Structure formats: structure tokens, C-alpha cells
Amino acid sequence: MVAVALTGFSSGCGHGSRSDDSGGPHGSSSGGLSSGAAYDSGVSTGGSGGDAPTDRSTLTASPSSQTAPPLKDGTAVLVSCASPDDPYATVEVRNPNGRDAVFTVKISFKDKQGFTMIDTGDQVSVPAKDTTTYRRAMASAGRLDEIARCEVNPRATADR
CATH class of the missing domain: 1.10.287 (Helix Hairpins)
Structure with missing residues (x-):
């Protein structure tokens, strides 16, 4: 034409x-x-x-x-929260797609009162139909003893 x-x-x-x-x-x-x-x-x-x-x-x-079909969002599951013994939050990110993808994983570090100390939004690359373990360091090692819990958004948003 x-x-x-x-x-x-x-x-x-x-x-x-x-x-x-x-x-x-x-x-x-x-x-x-x-x-x-x-x-x-x-x-x-x-x-x-x-x-x-x-x-x-x-x-x-x-x-x-x-x-190519659009990418589906993945899932994120908290394995462990940061602590003075291990200053990393560990998250498993699962890719349901038939091709490699990058996902945004959101982790919040909370104190004893429930206030958010740090919010993160990190990109994690995951192979097709696979799971990747991602470890996110707490930004301030001196504040590790203030962390009471970590929260992870269960939806890992597909970026590309």
C-alpha cells in the first residue's frame, strides 16, 4: 500500500x-x-x-x-527480613512468562511502631518460567536494630 x-x-x-x-x-x-x-x-x-x-x-x-504476548506480572514472596545478624531482606521473585523479564519489587522496612523507615522499588531480572532469589541490603546498617518487620508487595510488576 x-x-x-x-x-x-x-x-x-x-x-x-x-x-x-x-x-x-x-x-x-x-x-x-x-x-x-x-x-x-x-x-x-x-x-x-x-x-x-x-x-x-x-x-x-x-x-x-x-x-509476542504482553508480559504478565510476577510474584514476590518475603523469605526473610533484614536483622543485625543478616542486614538483607531476602525475596523470591517468580516469572510466569515464557521469556526473560525484569520486574519491579517493592520492599518496605518498618520499625516497631509500624512506621516505614525505607521504601524500595528495585528491578530484578528473572529468567523465563523461573524464580530468582533477590537480597536487598538495608541502607543504614546502624538502624538495623530498629527494624521490626519487612513488607513485600506480592505483585512484582513486569517492566520489560
Whole structure:
């Protein structure tokens, strides 16, 4: 279809310039309409016509990328919270997809009163149909004794 539009654009421009060259009231009148129509059509086609090689490659690339299903979100499960003995929160992230994916995992470190000390949102790469163990360090080692619990969002959001 792009080739037809480009061919139409070329002949439309050719007719428009011939009509303008022919002159005369009848030639100008019908030439103006046909030239105007070709020009309007040429503007919309011409804009993409100038980028035709890019458009063709984009059109060619699009169907292959559209055939892949969108990524599903994964799951995240807290294995252990950070403590003075082990300053890492450990989370298992599961990828339900048939291809490798990157997920955002959200972990909150809470104190004894339930206030959030630190909120994190880390990206974790997980192979297709697999589970990865991710360890997140507590930012301030001096505050480890203040952590009462960790909370993990059970939904690991698929990024790419």
C-alpha cells in the first residue's frame, strides 16, 4: 500500500505541475482541483513518503513485536527480613512468562511502631518460567536494630 501511495503522490505532483504549466481558465480550474487534491493527498502521504524507508522498516518490525504476548506480572514472596545478624531482606521473585523479564519489587522496612523507615522499588531480572532469589541490603546498617518487620508487595510488576 505504501508503494501505491508513493506512486500516486509522484503522479499527483506531476499532474499538478503540468496543469499549472498548461494555463488557461479550464486548465487552471480543473488543474487547481486535481492539483489541490493531489497536493493535500501528497502532504499526508508526502510526510510519511519522505520517511518511507523508516516507515517500511517500522511496519515490517511491528508485526513481529506484536506477535509476542504482553508480559504478565510476577510474584514476590518475603523469605526473610533484614536483622543485625543478616542486614538483607531476602525475596523470591517468580516469572510466569515464557521469556526473560525484569520486574519491579517493592520492599518496605518498618520499625516497631509500624512506621516505614525505607521504601524500595528495585528491578530484578528473572529468567523465563523461573524464580530468582533477590537480597536487598538495608541502607543504614546502624538502624538495623530498629527494624521490626519487612513488607513485600506480592505483585512484582513486569517492566520489560
